[in-house]
Amino acid sequence: MEGTRKQTGRRAFLKAGGIVAATGALGSMGAFVTGTGEDASRSGNERKRARWIKAVSRPTLGETNADYKRFSGFDMFALYPSLKTQRDGAGSFEAEQASKDKRLVAWTNEKKPGFSLPDQQLSEGAWTVMRSARPGAGLLSWTRPPEDVPTEPIAPRYTAAPEEMANTVKAAARLYGARLVGIAPMNEAYVNLKVPHRERPHKERPPKDAQQKDAHSTVHPHEGEDQKSADSLAHHHADNDQKCERGKEQKTDQPPQDKEIVFADVDVPEVTDAKFMIPRKMKWVVAIAIPMDIELLARTPTPLGDAASALGYSHSAFVVSSLAVFIRGLGYEAIPCVNDTAQSIPFALDAGLGELSRLNKLVTPDFGPAVRLCKVFTDMPMACDKPVDFGLVEFCKTCKKCAEACPSRALSFDDEPSFKTKGPWNNPGHKTWYEDSYKCYQYWQKSGSACGVCLASCPYTKGDQAWIHNAVKATASIAPAADGVFRIMDNAFGYGKQHDPEQWWTKDSPSSRRG
Amino acid sequence: MTNDADTFTITMRKRPWWFWAFAELWLLSEVVLVQTALASARESEYRAATISWIAAAVLAVAGAFGWLRRKDSHKPNEPNKSV
Numbered sequence: 001m002e003g004t005r006k007q008t009g010r011r012a013f014l015k016a017g018g019i020v021a022a023t024g025a026l027g028s029m030g031a032f033v034t035g036t037g038e039d040a041s042r043s044g045n046e047r048k049r050a051r052w053i054k055a056v057s058r059p060t061l062g063e064t065n066a067d068y069k070r071f072s073g074f075d076m077f078a079l080y081p082s083l084k085t086q087r088d089g090a091g092s093f094e095a096e097q098a099s100k101d102k103r104l105v106a107w108t109n110e111k112k113p114g115f116s117l118p119d120q121q122l123s124e125g126a127w128t129v130m131r132s133a134r135p136g137a138g139l140l141s142w143t144r145p146p147e148d149v150p151t152e153p154i155a156p157r158y159t160a161a162p163e164e165m166a167n168t169v170k171a172a173a174r175l176y177g178a179r180l181v182g183i184a185p186m187n188e189a190y191v192n193l194k195v196p197h198r199e200r201p202h203k204e205r206p207p208k209d210a211q212q213k214d215a216h217s218t219v220h221p222h223e224g225e226d227q228k229s230a231d232s233l234a235h236h237h238a239d240n241d242q243k244c245e246r247g248k249e250q251k252t253d254q255p256p257q258d259k260e261i262v263f264a265d266v267d268v269p270e271v272t273d274a275k276f277m278i279p280r281k282m283k284w285v286v287a288i289a290i291p292m293d294i295e296l297l298a299r300t301p302t303p304l305g306d307a308a309s310a311l312g313y314s315h316s317a318f319v320v321s322s323l324a325v326f327i328r329g330l331g332y333e334a335i336p337c338v339n340d341t342a343q344s345i346p347f348a349l350d351a352g353l354g355e356l357s358r359l360n361k362l363v364t365p366d367f368g369p370a371v372r373l374c375k376v377f378t379d380m381p382m383a384c385d386k387p388v389d390f391g392l393v394e395f396c397k398t399c400k401k402c403a404e405a406c407p408s409r410a411l412s413f414d415d416e417p418s419f420k421t422k423g424p425w426n427n428p429g430h431k432t433w434y435e436d437s438y439k440c441y442q443y444w445q446k447s448g449s450a451c452g453v454c455l456a457s458c459p460y461t462k463g464d465q466a467w468i469h470n471a472v473k474a475t476a477s478i479a480p481a482a483d484g485v486f487r488i489m490d491n492a493f494g495y496g497k498q499h500d501p502e503q504w505w506t507k508d509s510p511s512s513r514r515g
Numbered sequence: 516m517t518n519d520a521d522t523f524t525i526t527m528r529k530r531p532w533w534f535w536a537f538a539e540l541w542l543l544s545e546v547v548l549v550q551t552a553l554a555s556a557r558e559s560e561y562r563a564a565t566i567s568w569i570a571a572a573v574l575a576v577a578g579a580f581g582w583l584r585r586k587d588s589h590k591p592n593e594p595n596k597s598v
Contacts, residue, residue, distance in 0.1 A: 494561075
């Protein structure tokens with residue numbers, strides 16, 4: 001028995017060792033998949049990111065050449081009426097708008113899923129905050145209200161090491177609602193040339209989604225569309241709200257003009273009747289991503305799905321306006337922007353929030369492309385973050401799911417990104433997969449929504465509850481050979497398909513969600 | 516177990532290393548599949564949840580079948596090969 005006991009003891013020891021080893025292996029895998037690392041701490045936010053999100057010296061896609069210039073500011077929202085008229089003849093744009101309005105009324109009356117009155121008004125309500133925000137005014141004011149300007153400094157401005165300054169700002173941004181925050185150096189090339197005044201001859205339904213949605217649908221992110229376009233739409237609607245009463249435009253004596261955006265050696269930002277002036281001393285940009293509600297996004301292309309964008313925009317306006325007040329309180333200047341004023345995507349790329357994708361939009365490792373971007377310019381010195389690489393560009397080369405899912409065939413099927421643009425809505429001079437924003441926006445008119453199918457179909461757009469998703473992303477970051485299998489699995493498991501709009505109210509709304 | 520009138524002799528066969536590795540892999544797969552099923556259901560990804568539940572069930576049945584088959588594989592007149 002002595003020998004048996006010894007043998008049993010040895011076996012128990014080996015078993016225990018095996019369990020410890022297995023636990024250690026799982027723990028290591030878990031740390032790699034969800035844990036933290038040196039690279040992550042350098043590349044992102046104060047909250048460290050997973051080890052498979054590697055910091056790199058430059059963005060993995062979006063390299064520029066000599067053709068890259070400041071974007072005009074005129075995205076698809078501004079260009080579409082003239083392009084439509086040019087392609088389909090005089091009156092075609094107005095006819096299309098009238099047809100869309102008529103169709104929407106009919107769909108509302110017949111309670112088409114996703115187009116009922118509650119579905120449409122959900123989006124209307126979600127736009128509320130964003131509607132009160134216009135570039136340089138209201139929530140997005142570039143300056144302190146006169147009553148808040150101290151005649152004498154109340155206290156010395158806040159100073160600390162650049163890393164600590166960055167962490168302070170990131171902590172505040174997170175408190176206000178940002179989920180991803182990074183610091184990028186100011187790059188004047190990313191700032192638009194103008195803030196266009198948008199005139200819409202027709203009463204439009206409230207903005208539907210737009211973020212990257214609109215981004216992709218409109219101009220290109222890196223160029224000047226992405227969030228910008230969305231923003232533009234939002235601002236346009238804000239304009240409409242102020243000028244229209246139930247769709248009837250009121251005439252003003254002086255038509256609004258486009259305003260130039262210039263950099264100048266001034267102490268504080270200035271907004272005049274003719275231009276927006278950014279102080280040259282503003283050398284830092286806080287890039288922020290606000291996740292969209294993926295339950296709503298899964299209902300695109302419907303007005304119900306549009307509420308995901310609307311809510312993202314309103315959250316963005318709240319976050320940047322709050323953060324700007326915070327920074328000013330520390331003794332520095334701050335310019336809050338949503339899609340206006342500058343391209344959000346290149347700043348987000350430089351700040352390490354994600355990578356540029358086949359959508360021609362930012363895809364984050366955490367939320368995929370289902371985010372709205374916004375930013376704050378400031379003269380508060382902060383340590384900058386680095387761009388990241390999590391294998392997305394290689395994945396996009398293989399996947400192409402967004403391009404196949406796009407109802408308007410607006411996205412590129414090319415294997416490799418290029419410098420070849422698709423139209424005047426693209427800002428040339430950077431390497432990417434350019435999209436056909438005209439086709440995209442035309443589908444918006446046809447569908448009566450701001451679409452967003454590309455955002456919902458991306459394999460990176462997933463909930464964060466299943467462990468397997470992080471494991472797949474981690475594997476894709478180091479083993480591009482598996483990308484094709486992951487794409488097949490994504491389809492097989494039914495991801496990216498439209499969810500039943502009616503079910504949102506009964507099963508998937510915040511009040512009825514489980515967990 | 517054999518009986519030579521005065522003593523019992525118990526023969527315990529060690530399971531090979533790969534058995535434990537396989538068992539741990541099986542257990543890990545079960546845990547991941549069940550977690551995926553539950554999480555997918557919470558996220559309203561019902562097809563993913565269904566597939567995960569089915570895969571977990573198939574794996575559980577396969578594991579049980581393998582275990583029982585191995586347990587019953589000894590012959591009555593030979594030393595028991597299973598513990």
